[in-house]
Amino acid sequence: xxxxxxxxxxxxxxxxxxxxxxxxxxxxxxxxxxxxxxxxxxxxxxxxxxxxxxxxxxxxxxxxxxxxxxxxxxxxxxxxxxxxxxxxxxxxxxxxxxxxxxxxxxxxxxxxxxxxxxxxxxxxxxxxxxxxxxxxxxxxxxxxxxxxxxxxxxxxxxxxxxxxxxxxxxxxxxxxxxxxxxxxxxxxxxxxxxxxxxxxxxxxxxxxxxxxxxxxxxxxxxxxx
Ligand SMILES: [Zn+2]
Ligand SMILES: [Zn+2]
Numbered sequence: 001x002x003x004x005x006x007x008x009x010x011x012x013x014x015x016x017x018x019x020x021x022x023x024x025x026x027x028x029x030x031x032x033x034x035x036x037x038x039x040x041x042x043x044x045x046x047x048x049x050x051x052x053x054x055x056x057x058x059x060x061x062x063x064x065x066x067x068x069x070x071x072x073x074x075x076x077x078x079x080x081x082x083x084x085x086x087x088x089x090x091x092x093x094x095x096x097x098x099x100x101x102x103x104x105x106x107x108x109x110x111x112x113x114x115x116x117x118x119x120x121x122x123x124x125x126x127x128x129x130x131x132x133x134x135x136x137x138x139x140x141x142x143x144x145x146x147x148x149x150x151x152x153x154x155x156x157x158x159x160x161x162x163x164x165x166x167x168x169x170x171x172x173x174x175x176x177x178x179x180x181x182x183x184x185x186x187x188x189x190x191x192x193x194x195x196x197x198x199x200x201x202x203x204x205x206x207x208x209x210x211x212x213x214x215x216x217x218x219x220x221x222x223x224x225x
Pocket of ligand 2: 024074076171203204
């Protein structure tokens with residue numbers, strides 16, 4: 001299946017139906033001048049399909065993609081980082097301590113062992129340590145928010161594009177079994193709700209156009225527990 005347009009300037013270029021059944025969603029965000037930032041990388045097993053989707057958009061994958069922002073270290077999100085870094089020269093961005101697990105290819109923390117896969121280690125170009133950081137690419141501003149809970153180094157990304165206010169969440173909103181630290185997650189979600197956004201790009205099934213209500217509802221469920 002080819003890529004999917006999510007909103008103007010945002011494309012789903014990877015995911016279970018698009019690239020490989022184990023891949024989390026991979027988004028490509030394009031500036032007016034067609035410079036790109038990729039959010040998450042998939043496992044790497046569907047890399048060739050992802051490349052085909054990038055080419056289909058008329059983007060030169062060697063020249064036009066500046067960064068891949070890795071929402072956390074799990075292999076379905078970060079396993080393709082090394083292919084983007086070594087294969088295409090894309091700079092990698094991740095938050096500590098997940099950035100360390102990606103660099104060392106930690107088989108436990110990345111869940112590679114659990115899935116019977118091998119995590120290919122990748123250098124991290126931009127190693128985030130703070131609660132809030134900003135990344136600018138060709139007039140686009142990405143606000144990176146440290147939102148631990150699912151993993152210690154999970155991040156969410158807020159940006160505006162063509163009038164749309166967007167939040168990419170990675171796996172921040174998943175079930176209890178898939179959350180390392182529930183207290184941290186509650187704080188993270190409260191932090192996220194200070195942002196004004198409509199579109200939520202999830203790591204797996206959901207791409208919600210009514211994102212606020214979606215997160216508020218999830219937070220309510222957590223609070224009543
Ligand atoms: Zn995950
Ligand atoms: Zn995931």
